[in-house]
Amino acid sequence: xxxxxxxxxxxxxxxxxxxxxxxxxxxxxxxxxxxxxxxxxxxxxxxxxxxxxxxxxxxxxxxxxxxxxxxxxxxxxxxxxxxxxxxxxxxxxxxxxxxxxxxxxxxxxxxxxxxxxxxxxxxxxxxxxxxxxxxxxxxxxxxxxxxxxxxxxxxxxxxxxx
Amino acid sequence: xxxxxxxxxxxxxxxxxxxxxxxxxxxxxxxxxxxxxxxxxxxxxxxxxxxxxxxxxxxxxxxxxxxxxxxxxxxxxxxxxxxxxxxxxxxxxxxxxxxxxxxxxxxxxxxxxxxxxxxxxxxxxxxxxxxxxxxxxxxxxxxxxxxxxxxxxxxxxxxxxxxxxxxxxxxxxxxxxxxxxxxxxxxxxxxxxxxxxxxxxxxxxxxxxxxxxxxxxxxxxxxxxxxxxxxxxxxxxxxxxxxxxxxxxxxxxxxxxxxxxxxxxxxxxxxxxxxxxxxxxxxxxxxxxxxxxxxxxxxxxxxxxxxxxxxxxxxxxxxxxxxxxxxxxxxxxxxxxxxxxxxxxxxxxxxxxxxxxxxxxxxxxxxxxxxxx
Amino acid sequence: xxxxxxxxxxxxxxxxxxxxxxxxxxxxxxxxxxxxxxxxxxxxxxxxxxxxxxxxxxxxxxxxxxxxxxxxxxxxxxxxxxxxxxxxxxxxxxxxxxxxxxxxxxxxxxxxxxxxxxxxxxxxxxxxxxxxxxxxxxxxxxxxxxxxxxxxxxxxxxxxxxxxxxxxxxxxx
Ligand code: SF4
Numbered sequence: 016x017x018x019x020x021x022x023x024x025x026x027x028x029x030x031x032x033x034x035x036x037x038x039x040x041x042x043x044x045x046x047x048x049x050x051x052x053x054x055x056x057x058x059x060x061x062x063x064x065x066x067x068x069x070x071x072x073x074x075x076x077x078x079x080x081x082x083x084x085x086x087x088x089x090x091x092x093x094x095x096x097x098x099x100x101x102x103x104x105x106x107x108x109x110x111x112x113x114x115x116x117x118x119x120x121x122x123x124x125x126x127x128x129x130x131x132x133x134x135x136x137x138x139x140x141x142x143x144x145x146x147x148x149x150x151x152x153x154x155x156x157x158x159x160x161x162x163x164x165x166x167x168x169x170x171x172x173x174x175x176x177x
Numbered sequence: 178x179x180x181x182x183x184x185x186x187x188x189x190x191x192x193x194x195x196x197x198x199x200x201x202x203x204x205x206x207x208x209x210x211x212x213x214x215x216x217x218x219x220x221x222x223x224x225x226x227x228x229x230x231x232x233x234x235x236x237x238x239x240x241x242x243x244x245x246x247x248x249x250x251x252x253x254x255x256x257x258x259x260x261x262x263x264x265x266x267x268x269x270x271x272x273x274x275x276x277x278x279x280x281x282x283x284x285x286x287x288x289x290x291x292x293x294x295x296x297x298x299x300x301x302x303x304x305x306x307x308x309x310x311x312x313x314x315x316x317x318x319x320x321x322x323x324x325x326x327x328x329x330x331x332x333x334x335x336x337x338x339x340x341x342x343x344x345x346x347x348x349x350x351x352x353x354x355x356x357x358x359x360x361x362x363x364x365x366x367x368x369x370x371x372x373x374x375x376x377x378x379x380x381x382x383x384x385x386x387x388x389x390x391x392x393x394x395x396x397x398x399x400x401x402x403x404x405x406x407x408x409x410x411x412x413x414x415x416x417x418x419x420x421x422x423x424x425x426x427x428x429x430x431x432x433x434x435x436x437x438x439x440x441x442x443x444x445x446x447x448x449x450x451x452x453x454x455x456x457x458x459x460x461x462x463x464x465x466x467x468x469x470x471x472x473x474x475x476x477x478x479x480x481x482x483x484x485x486x487x488x489x490x491x492x493x494x495x496x497x498x499x500x501x502x503x504x505x506x507x508x509x510x511x512x513x514x515x516x517x518x519x520x521x522x523x524x525x526x527x528x529x530x531x532x533x534x535x536x537x538x539x540x541x542x543x544x545x546x547x548x549x550x
Numbered sequence: 551x552x553x554x555x556x557x558x559x560x561x562x563x564x565x566x567x568x569x570x571x572x573x574x575x576x577x578x579x580x581x582x583x584x585x586x587x588x589x590x591x592x593x594x595x596x597x598x599x600x601x602x603x604x605x606x607x608x609x610x611x612x613x614x615x616x617x618x619x620x621x622x623x624x625x626x627x628x629x630x631x632x633x634x635x636x637x638x639x640x641x642x643x644x645x646x647x648x649x650x651x652x653x654x655x656x657x658x659x660x661x662x663x664x665x666x667x668x669x670x671x672x673x674x675x676x677x678x679x680x681x682x683x684x685x686x687x688x689x690x691x692x693x694x695x696x697x698x699x700x701x702x703x704x705x706x707x708x709x710x711x712x713x714x715x716x717x718x719x720x721x722x723x
Contacts, residue, residue: 049203051226051546052251052333055295059331062314077198090546094709095204095225098196124248125228129236131716131723132229132708151332224707231692232716267603395652397681398629409652416655484603484648484658497646499635510633512648517629520684549707 033169039083039109040165041173046082047075048102050089053116053151057088060154070174072161079105084164086157087143090118090125091134103141111168113160114143117150124150189217192531196225202299203545207522207538209531216534219526221519227549234509239265239476240339242509247333249513250547252292255285255324256489258337263419264485264496265339268478276465277341278421283354283458284324284336286451290361291320292490293444293451296542300441301373303539304382309373316361323353339476340469351459358452365449374445383437387537389525390435397524398517401492402447403541406440408433413488425457437540444542447490475504491515491542513547553654554605557625558594564617565610567593599656604648608661612672615647618661619675619682622649627659632685634693636667636719643670643693665695674700692717 049057060067067073076082079102091099103112114137117123122135137143144167147160166172195206204225210218230249234242246261247254259281266273298313321331327344328336336343373379394404404411412429414422430446432439478500486495492514499508518541526534570591574584594608610618627649635644642664651657665672674697676683686697687706694715697703705712714721 048197051203051228052248054203055251055332058295058310059314059318062318063311064314064318090226090228092225092227094227095196098204098225102197124244125233127233127236129232129723130229131232131714131721132227153331224705224709227707229716235717264603267601393680395626395628396679398631398679399681404652411652416652417658418655482602482604482607482646482660482662484660486603486650486658493630493650495630495648497631497633497648508633508635510631510646512631516684517631517681520681524680 036168036170040168041071042074043070043072043084043111043161043164044074044076044082045072045084045086045113046079046102046106047077048085048088050087050091050095051118053088053118056151056154057086057115057157060157065154065158067158067161070158070161070165079103080107082106083109084111084113086113086115087119087137088115088151090123091137091140092132093134094132096134096140099137100140111144111164112137112141113145113147113157113164114138115147115157115160116152117148119143120146120148188212195222202303202539202543205519205543205545205548209534211531214530214532216526216529216531219523219534221522223519223549225549226546228546230550231509231511234506236505238505239269239478242506243337244333244335247335248546249511249550250489250491250494250544251332252295252544253285253288253490254332254334255281255288255328255336256487256494258334259285259420260485260487260489260494260496262337262339263487264483264498265476265478267485268481268483268498268500269339269473269476270478271340271472272469273341274466274469275421275463276345277467277469279458279462280327280342280346280467281337282420282422282425283346283455283462284327284342286454286458287320287324287354288334289490290448290451291317291324293448294320296444296490297369297373300539300542301379304379304536306373306379312364312368312372316364319357319360323350323357326350326353338468338472340472341467343468345467351462354455354459358456361448361452365445369445374441380438382533382536383441383540385434385436385438386533387437387440387525387529387540388435389521393521393524397521399492399521401488401490401514401518401542402440402443403492403518405429405431405443406437407435411493413486413493417486419485419487421458422454424461425454427454427457437537440540440542444490477502477504486512489514491544491547492518511550513550515541515543516548519543519548553625553651553657554596557622557627557657557659558596558606560621560625561594561606561608561618564621565593565608565614567595594659599658604658604660605656606659608659610661610663612663612665615661615663616673616675616678619647619678622659622661623678625651626653627651627657629679629681629685630658632682632689634689634695634717636693636717637664638667638719640664641667643667643695645672645689645695647675670695671698672696673698676700691715694718 119137125133192209196204206222208220246257294313298310301309495512497510501507572587630648647661649659
């Protein structure tokens with residue numbers, strides 16, 4: 016079968032799709048998955064000062080089956096690799112991944128020639144949508160990352176750039 | 178309390194807790210053999226965040242390892258900075274100016290409060306209370322603002338240098354710290370204690386849960402609030418005074434109930450003691466430089482074994498440095514406090530209810546990257 | 551008697567103190583004759599706490615470690631850590647144990663022993679100090695030191711299927 020010619024679904028609802036993605040973008044449910052130092056900044060973002068709920072992303076779910084964005088906040092090593100991959104696979108579509116911190120981007124401070132245990136980047140395991148650099152990134156950076164993801168989902172940016 | 182579970186071994190099953198589990202504070206995995214709701218055997222599985230710090234120490238020069246120290250125990254990063262700086266200074270024979278030591282103590286103690294506040298928030302989150310997290314983070318952000326002012330970062334500090342600190346503190350920091358002390362002192366009894374400590378739900382959850390005896394602490398080498406909650410008066414700041422801690426008048430809170438509540442109380446009291454230390458240090462703060470003169474750019478400490486211990490928020494942290502006269506450490510062993518504290522988990526959790534075992538785990542105050550290093 | 555003295559006496563019973571003398575090179579023309587070097591080779595020796603962070607430095611052999619551990623246990627010390635140090639030039643691996651005391655201040659006993667690199671075997675002390683269990687597993691993990699009679703000597707930090715000892719000096723991924 017020529018897959019290029021088959022539309023993703025037979026009937027297309029352009030307006031409905033837009034509406035759905037608007038809904039999704041403004042109520043992203045991240046998965047609570049703190050790996051290392053960056054996770055603390057993720058917690059700070061959820062705290063009262065940075066208040067991630069202003070952007071509808073405060074519902075941190077411990078279960079991958081209930082969440083639609085995975086914030087990889089920390090270092091992935093060889094032992095954990097499989098677990099992270101399983102978690103990603105368990106998330107229902109549509110799903111997005113934010114790589115938070117240098118470790119999740121490239122291995123960060125652990126990308127050295129002596130490296131025997133750290134996976135150099137979450138994108139070695141699954142596709143990543145938004146990269147947030149920093150060691151650790153500030154909470155503002157995570158908020159910006161979430162807005163960037165919203166932009167990616169809906170195609171327009173709802174919040175002005177500062 | 179303990180049911181004779183060992184009599185009913187025929188119907189056990191294995192429950193896998195983690196590595197991704199909200200109650201394990203990161204990526205700890207515990208393999209539990211359960212008999213109904215009771216734990217027959219608990220076996221923590223480590224290594225899910227092992228980041229080769231000891232190898233990296235050997236690979237780089239002495240100063241190059243300093244940023245890594247903050248990434249081990251990111252909640253009390255300054256104590257790790259301090260411990261490493263002290264170890265190298267001891268090995269290389271570097272004198273630190275007095276003002277620098279005072280600043281070190283002030284920042285380390287502020288960081289200790291921040292660490293305890295975060296533990297408090299996370300512990301209560303484990304037990305099902307979300308609101309305390311918002312209060313604790315509010316106060317913690319105040320500390321972080323202060324520390325960011327002098328250190329330049331929010332979490333993973335690299336503030337100390339061999340021979341001093343990188344930045345002097347200014348008047349705004351001093352007034353800010355004094356304001357913070359007043360603020361936290363007024364909030365402690367009303368918000369932290371009235372709202373949470375005296376809360377009957379909390380008391381029911383953690384009182385008489387997780388009994389660790391003094392002998393167990395000794396056999397496993399548990400230190401810090403875990404040991405002090407078991408009636409052991411051991412604090413590296415008192416037992417092996419380092420830096421300028423002997424100049425200050427502070428108490429070591431010791432509770433001998435040996436349960437999770439005792440460990441909780443030790444930490445809450447330590448916050449107050451830390452405030453006392455900071456206040457005295459600010460009063461006595463001497464003038465002078467914050468960095469020793471003539472610290473060589475390339476350090477080459479002579480042959481030998483050097484051990485230096487400091488008290489972090491979780492217990493006694495040791496740096497064992499083996500030098501061979503080269504410009505990088507020949508071997509750096511990190512004795513992390515939680516590694517030893519967690520090793521008694523298996524023995525203590527035996528016979529507990531699963532829900533209690535999680536409350537007990539929270540009371541140990543685990544920071545996984547520090548266990549795995 | 552202070553803790554350090556009684557620990558020293560207890561260790562003296564199992565590992566007698568001894569020193570070896572390394573004769574200095576004969577002096578050359580017009581040089582001053584160097585004194586012979588005296589090196590601590592076995593047993594407990596008091597060292598300067600302020601300088602090294604240890605109060606007793608104990609050297610023993612792998613066979614004696616269990617007796618030393620019993621002696622330290624009798625003195626109510628607690629285990630702090632076990633570390634390995636690789637010495638490829640001497641073809642040896644050193645295992646360093648540190649112990650400290652809850653009540654007395656400034657007590658740290660460092661016990662060191664060396665085993666050949668090709669067959670690093672040390673008896674376990676996890677029966678005496680339960681906390682040694684994990685520390686020994688870690689040393690096995692990093693250096694491949696085999697602790698005989700250990701109840702559960704498997705990898706602790708590295709993945710179960712790892713086949714290398716990363717902290718040995720000659721290891722390079
Ligand atoms: S990027 Fe930096 S702060 Fe974040 S997990 Fe890695 S080491 Fe820690």
